[in-house]
Amino acid sequence: MRLSRYFLPVLKENPAEAQIVSHRLMLRAGLIRQASAGIYSWLPLGFKVLRRLEEIVHEEQQRAGHMPMLMPTIQSAELWKESGRYEDYGQEMLRITDRHKRDMLYGPTNEELITDIFRNAVNSYKDLPLTLYHIQWKFRDEIRPRFGVMRGREFLMKDGYNFDLTMEDALHAYNRHMVTYLRTYERMGLKAIPMRADGGPIGGDYTHEFLVLAETGESEVFYDSAVTDLTLGDRDIDFDDVDQCRAIMEEFTTPYARTDETHDEALFGAIPEERRRTARGIEVGQIFYFGTKYSEPMGATVVTENAERVPVHMGSHGIGVSRLVGALIEANHDEKGIIWPEGVAPFPVGIVNLKQGDAGTDDVCESLYGQLIKAGLDPLYDDRNERAGSKFATMDLIGCPWRITVGPRGIKNGVVEVTSRRTGESEEMSAEAAIAKLTTLLADR
């Protein structure tokens, strides 16, 4: 993309209404713009990040055999009355009356709707196991929306639902989801720790939240530092392998890690002192096993091999996709702006032309731009007539992980400069070497 043709309305000043750094940077870097309280428009740069996160979520869910679909945003109140949650949900549910005076609502979650789809379509144990999920906008009418997309009213969420014949199968689905979530966050460059959680309005006998450590987190968390050393890396995972998924779940949940809701002072005290940590965390996902809580009252049953009719065992699983953009920035920024992890950067490489209009620098920039596009690296070329300082400031603010700087002096020596946004380190090399280096570094993206 050529910056001269891109819609990137960056702000010079810090917006007064933004209290936390991610909100400030998302406004300043032209990622979002508030439409009304707690409701945002995603400008091209922000939309690109959001779309990238969606892609990663889709890929990791489908890798585990989960089926993408899409439920609508507006639901009838009928199903919620059937499950008994219509009254429970309180004022956070956006209630709507349509022109025929029917009670509708903007879905805050989809247990009822998916259970209804299941009970109408599935009748036999042979069609299990089944996991359906979607990535859809939700609405929660927060009394005091704040912190930008971190606590907005309209937000994008992946929510998935598993249907299994037995508790044992459903617990495999639980573990399998934990593995997919760990993979998802790792690919995004985030360290998200699974912590024992509380069921809340969804309910659930087993539930873990995934928290990203950040000073601005809404939850106080307590953990054994051993948990932050764990990574999945590129190990080969067979999502049908019950033992392997259980072993990974155990590996990641054995070290103590809890939020203040489930914190146990005695267990925490038993951790060697040098590994005891207290911090703040941002919740970016949660998984639940809740058995027959919805299937029983709503009649979501299957016929077993022995011709018995039994309610299915269910769980649900959520990833806060729009909120993740904020969490990523909270965990990856400095005083100059955002520092995108390579896996989620909207533009992984920026090109800065120090002397726009100079035949020499223009030529090298155009050639680099063309070759990077060909290599699939989606570069952002700052081809505007601006001072070098202003171009550097923009690249730093919007957080391109790699910058290639092209100036007349370097060209005389046959080199360009490659700079890492994260470390600030620069290296001079030929344009060809720069392309080879970045192609290798960004190969996994």
Add this chain to the structure above:
Amino acid sequence: MRLSRYFLPVLKENPAEAQIVSHRLMLRAGLIRQASAGIYSWLPLGFKVLRRLEEIVHEEQQRAGHMPMLMPTIQSAELWKESGRYEDYGQEMLRITDRHKRDMLYGPTNEELITDIFRNAVNSYKDLPLTLYHIQWKFRDEIRPRFGVMRGREFLMKDGYNFDLTMEDALHAYNRHMVTYLRTYERMGLKAIPMRADGGPIGGDYTHEFLVLAETGESEVFYDSAVTDLTLGDRDIDFDDVDQCRAIMEEFTTPYARTDETHDEALFGAIPEERRRTARGIEVGQIFYFGTKYSEPMGATVVTENAERVPVHMGSHGIGVSRLVGALIEANHDEKGIIWPEGVAPFPVGIVNLKQGDAGTDDVCESLYGQLIKAGLDPLYDDRNERAGSKFATMDLIGCPWRITVGPRGIKNGVVEVTSRRTGESEEMSAEAAIAKLTTLLADR
């Protein structure tokens, strides 16, 4: 995808509530399920088609330099009061009151919101031309929703908005959009004819609707048959070339083609009789130039080279993405089911194993399945223990353009059968030849 693991709840019976063929087939083939009146859940197969259409729209818009973004579904009523459309819109607008008693609404279109974003971000003629678009769910509270996704209440639409300094520039944007729309429909395998239209509530001095001919269309249309012979094909298009875009617009809009709203009996009568056609059409898109209708009252202005402040010239452009799924089926089906054009098929190739569990057929099917995946052809393998007749019926119903049938007799002769869903013609060949043939045929997809 293995059908044994896919969620494809096909219906044997014709659903009583469905009056038109696309609605019937979308329910029967497990593409959608009604959630409430005029509101649908998209099951995995339907979601896959919807996503494919979205991709094509994104690719064609970005090819022309238009910027993707995303505006929210819920809007504040304030901006609509400012433009004067809040009262005009009537009962089709879904009006909502939030917990703080503020007037909100579910956006039926986004002229106000995008103009607000523009006026806050852009100040200079140097930032023009600019076209922003998004693909987002809309809501229109139809009094009598019907015909499935063709006249639903919650529907997915691409809507885009151009901002230009002069009327001349804005008319280039108009022509450029016409070209992108023609390309989009052609890639989807649809013949959509641009017809002179009426401005309606959007307003507009210049406007064309794009109509797909189908017996169940809601509009009566009148046209010169010469218009249906026109195709863009693979001609090279430079979207910055004002003359080329205007020439294409003229080429496609010179033959008479109008809906009953703008029909002119005298002009129609002047067409040679053998080329005069009356038919019905489904509207799948519309483009508008409306000048300063929104920019003037809402103060969306830029400073010109001569330091004057002038309102920008605007247009808007819509493609009914969810409705297109219905239109595609209306135009592509037979008594057995859907016949997807190759460009939009959820699974371009189906594999039918005539004797599941037979070592010979299983081996050949597994090998074909693996190789087709490797070739990027996204096959659907019917690996269920079902009769051949039932497997053929499912493939015909869901409309895979190509079917490879593998049976014990063919294997003895070293051949599989390749069948075209559209023509019904079959050909025997080796498995290798089948892969080579389909890879070539589907290369453009």
